[in-house]
Amino acid sequence: MATPADIAAMRRAIALAARGLGSTSPNPVVGCVITDAAGEIAGTGWHRRAGGPHAEVHALAAAGDRARGGTAYVTLEPCAHTGRTGPCAEALRAAGISRVVHAVADPxxxxxxxASVLRAAGVRVESGLLAEEAEAVNAAWLTSVRRGRPHVLWKYAATLDGRIAAEDGTSRWIxxxxxxxxxHRxxxxxxxxxxxxxTLAADDPHLAVRGIEGAVQPLRVVVDTHATATPGARVLDGAAPTLIAVGEHADTSRLTGVDxxxxxxxxxGGLDIHALLAVLYGRGVRxxxxxxxxxxxxxxxxxxxxDKVIGYLAPALLGAGPTALGGAGITTIAQALRLHMTETVRIGPDLRxxxxxxTIPAPAPAPAPVPVAKER
Structure with missing residues (x-):
């Protein structure tokens, strides 16, 4: 049975894993805490970028000789293969770790x-501690592995009566x-x-990250069936990479030099969403x-x-204007996409x-095989 110290160490490892969000793709986010033989924290680490040392390696380096006889708490089962870095299971064994507790098995x-490698070497291995919390922080990567497509988080901002703009189309700022x-986070x-x-035509959004030091700029994607984007759009300014997805008969002559x-x-009637996600998956987007x-x-x-919805609700009413969700193929209450609320937080005057x-939606068609990094 897990002790309070075990739970505290794993919870810290999960918090460390979250520090890698946005910078490790196509790899997972992973955190690791190592305690010495006396149960004191000796080293911590997290996976910081794809191709770089894994969380366990960072934590072992910080722990040094204190790792011998100690316990490693890892949010994801230590890897057993050699990619751009060596197997973490072997690194833990070589460092003299006597016990490994991991939250989620590597799928x-x-x-x-x-885990099997470590057990064969005489290391005590336990799994499942705070698995739900560890899965939540690593939801993007786990979804991509299990479903063969990127994890999708839909974000919207609306008034309490569900309007995302006024009747005249104005929306800055709800x-x-x-x-x-x-x-931006x-x-x-x-x-x-x-x-x-x-959205491109109405708002001319920039979509790049601002105000977050060291942020890796995400790929900006515009679903533009008829190639209506103009070269002067802010999303094409070079502050971050941009991809325009167009239909088969679109005239892209105005988008010379644009990806x-x-x-x-x-x-x-629009573009195939599964095909879009397959393209993004092939580009390493998770x-x-x-x-x-x-x-x-x-x-x-x-x-x-x-897969996930975040709504920012402002304490305001408009009474008319567009709603957050358009036609979604739902015609009766029995077809409603039922959600499980996981958090409600005040953000300034608003509610997030x-x-x-x-329930898990029906699996999407599997994307065509694409060459992607296979390293954990």
């Missing part, structure tokens, strides 16, 4: 098996400066930010922040491709509500 065939700053934690041509991809049509308007959000929901799908 990838390339990296899994570290929510507070504090909420808008929080959105979400962007910094994701690999790609996605909007549609409607574009042609996608097949989707069921609702987490998507959907910031588009109601039409694009509806297309993602209809495709069963929304976080919810995840209560």
């Amino acid at each position: 990838t065939p390339q990296a899994a098996g570290g 929510t507070s400066a504090e909420s808008r700053a929080d959105v 979400l962007r910094a934690e994701c690999d790609a930010v996605v909007i549609g041509s409607g 574009t991809v042609v996608l097949p049509p989707g069921a609702g 987490s998507v922040l959907l910031e588009g308007g109601p039409t694009l959000a509806g297309a993602f929901v209809a495709a069963g491709a929304v 509500i976080t919810a995840v799908a209560a």
